[in-house]
Amino acid sequence: MIRLIRLRQQLLGVVMHLLPPVASRATRSPLLTPGLICGFPTATDTVTPRQPRGQERVITANRQTSWAFADAFVAEDEALRWARDRARDAGLRSVSPGTGAALRLLAASVDAKAVAEIGTGCGVSGIHLLHGMRPDGVLTTVDPEPEHQQFARQAFRACGFASNRARFIPGGALDVLPRLADAGYDLVFCDGDRLEYLDYLAESLRLLRPGGLVVFEGVLAGGRTVDSGPQPTEVLRLRELLRTVRESQELVPSLLPVGDGLLCAVKR
Numbered sequence: 001m002i003r004l005i006r007l008r009q010q011l012l013g014v015v016m017h018l019l020p021p022v023a024s025r026a027t028r029s030p031l032l033t034p035g036l037i038c039g040f041p042t043a044t045d046t047v048t049p050r051q052p053r054g055q056e057r058v059i060t061a062n063r064q065t066s067w068a069f070a071d072a073f074v075a076e077d078e079a080l081r082w083a084r085d086r087a088r089d090a091g092l093r094s095v096s097p098g099t100g101a102a103l104r105l106l107a108a109s110v111d112a113k114a115v116a117e118i119g120t121g122c123g124v125s126g127i128h129l130l131h132g133m134r135p136d137g138v139l140t141t142v143d144p145e146p147e148h149q150q151f152a153r154q155a156f157r158a159c160g161f162a163s164n165r166a167r168f169i170p171g172g173a174l175d176v177l178p179r180l181a182d183a184g185y186d187l188v189f190c191d192g193d194r195l196e197y198l199d200y201l202a203e204s205l206r207l208l209r210p211g212g213l214v215v216f217e218g219v220l221a222g223g224r225t226v227d228s229g230p231q232p233t234e235v236l237r238l239r240e241l242l243r244t245v246r247e248s249q250e251l252v253p254s255l256l257p258v259g260d261g262l263l264c265a266v267k268r
Contacts, residue, residue, distance in 0.1 A: 071098030071258065079158035080127055086151045087122040094121060095191065095217055099259035100128035103189065103215065106264065107132030110213055112186040117141040118173045118200055119191035123152030125217075129189060130161050139166045140180065142192075146170040177203040185209065191217040194234045197241045205250060208267045214251075216241065220261030 076084075076097055087094045095103065103125060107115060112133045117126055120143035130139055143149050149168045156166055169176050173192050177200070188204040190197060197216055204214040219225060219242060224235045242263065245253045251265035 067257070071096050073098065074101035074104075076100070077159070079155050080124060082158065083123045083127065083151065083155040086155075087124060090122065090148065090151075092121050092148065093218075094124040095128070096259035099217060099262055100125060102256055102258050102262055104128045104132035106213055106215060107137075107187055110186045110211065113137045114185045115139050115187045115189065116177075116180060116185050116204075116207060117189045117191070118177070119143060119217075120145075120149050120152050120168065121191070122148055123155035125189060125191060126152055126166065127155060127159055127161075129187075130156065130159070130165060137165070140169065140185075141166060142169045142171065142173050142176045144170065144172050174199055174203075177207070180207055182206055183209045185212060187213045187215065189215045189217070194218065194221075195237055197237060198244065201241065201244065205267060210267055212267050214265050214267065216263040218260040219255070219263045220257075222260060225261070 074097060080100075084094050107129050112129075113136065115129050115133060115137065117129065117139060120126060120141040126139055126141055130137070133139065141149070141152065149170060153163075153166075153168065157163070174196060183206075185207045186209060188200075188207055190200045190204070192200065200216075201214065208214060219238050221235050221238055224231050225238050225242070242255070245251055245263060245265050248265070250268055252268065253263070253265040256262040256264060
């Protein structure tokens with residue numbers, strides 16, 4: 001019996017010698033490391049590329065810098081910067097460069113010929129929309145401030161857009177939208193009064209053709225939309241808009257994390 005026990009111990013030693021060493025805590029697979037999801041690094045981890053070659057060097061980044069890089073990925077020209085400066089002087093918020101690039105992409109994706117914009121501002125979003133639209137497309141833009149629309153006219157002209165590419169309508173959105181044609185638009189972009197967004201949605205469903213897009217800017221409200229603390233009425237309305245769009249059987253929605261949140265939905 002003693003000889004059998006010794007033989008078993010010898011065999012166990014041989015097996016253990018042949019097996020690879022157990023991974024230490026430092027070399028353990030990232031898939032098993034607490035705090036990581038699906039192997040992706042957390043916001044504070046360092047991402048190291050494959051073995052550097054030549055002039056390559058180690059790159060470190062986190063989620064915030066990645067978002068900042070994505071937001072500035074598409075460069076803006078002098079006319080856009082001029083429009084941004086006018087908006088800043090007037091105390092108006094403009095869509096971020098990343099949001100503008102997304103608007104340009106969305107307009108191009110539906111081959112937009114007719115776009116309605118709620119909130120002209122000084123023309124930043126309108127320039128991006130016009131760049132994405134067909135060469136013969138017309139942007140109908142609504143704003144209660146004619147002075148702001150004059151700045152937008154100048155910005156559009158500086159970008160080389162013909163005067164017949166944009167139709168400026170001064171007035172409140174809820175007064176103007178009912179006068180626009182049913183199913184006559186490929187895209188409706190909403191960047192007006194946040195308290196009226198649900199009303200804009202109802203009008204947009206009437207204005208859009210099947211397959212058209214409705215887009216809402218600023219739905220994250222600087223993070224307040226997902227904050228659990230007490231919030232003002234504007235934020236509560238945005239939450240209601242998000243729920244309504246997500247649960248609608250008429251819409252195929254997506255929430256894009258660009259700028260201050262871009263809620264997009266395709267009308268079935």
